[in-house]
Amino acid sequence: MSYLIVGLGNVGSEYEGTRHNIGFDVADALVSKYEGVFKIDRLAAIAEISYRGKTLTCIKPTTYMNLSGNAVRYWMEKRKIPLERLLVITDDIALPLSRIRLRGNGSDAGHNGLKSIYESLQTEKYARLRYGVGNDFPRGMQVEYVLGKWPLHDLPLLKIKNERAVKIVESFVHAGLERTMNDYNKMEITL
Numbered sequence: 001m002s003y004l005i006v007g008l009g010n011v012g013s014e015y016e017g018t019r020h021n022i023g024f025d026v027a028d029a030l031v032s033k034y035e036g037v038f039k040i041d042r043l044a045a046i047a048e049i050s051y052r053g054k055t056l057t058c059i060k061p062t063t064y065m066n067l068s069g070n071a072v073r074y075w076m077e078k079r080k081i082p083l084e085r086l087l088v089i090t091d092d093i094a095l096p097l098s099r100i101r102l103r104g105n106g107s108d109a110g111h112n113g114l115k116s117i118y119e120s121l122q123t124e125k126y127a128r129l130r131y132g133v134g135n136d137f138p139r140g141m142q143v144e145y146v147l148g149k150w151p152l153h154d155l156p157l158l159k160i161k162n163e164r165a166v167k168i169v170e171s172f173v174h175a176g177l178e179r180t181m182n183d184y185n186k187m188e189i190t191l
Contacts, residue, residue: 095132
């Protein structure tokens with residue numbers, strides 16, 4: 001049984017360590033835990049890992065955020081992965097930094113990566129792991145905020161939160177969407 005795990009972000013050193021690239025960071029943490037290695041392939045950096053007898057194809061689209069759907073569609077078709085075994089990891093300004101929420105569907109909420117995936121798949125019925133990045137920015141400064149680097153004082157919490165996000169991905173694969181939502185969606189993550 002195969003799964004497609006997609007970490008959203010933008011390629012390039014100028015985007016490393018930004019809130020918008022947290023999907024890449026969680027994908028890196030997952031692949032690293034299982035000693036996998038990302039390699040550049042068509043439309044994405046890709047790594048394959050095994051978890052409890054299941055194959056996880058992990059991708060970080062190299063298309064930039066606004067065209068992420070092209071990579072998602074390509075790898076779903078290439079690996080013959082059904083919609084119910086797709087999980088997209090994305091930043092979310094509607095959630096505080098202390099929260100991560102798994103959802104089985106939903107709108108793009110103005111997120112260009114999710115919008116691109118909708119345009120490519122023509123459905124919003126796929127699982128997404130929404131990683132709260134907070135919304136502590138002045139009016140009109142959303143772009144600068146999400147493309148801004150994480151402040152140093154947040155890094156210890158991010159380490160814990162990334163480990164929790166990896167556990168949520170593992171639970172999604174092993175226990176399924178509903179049970180994982182019940183187990184993790186109400187949790188507050190603090191130092």
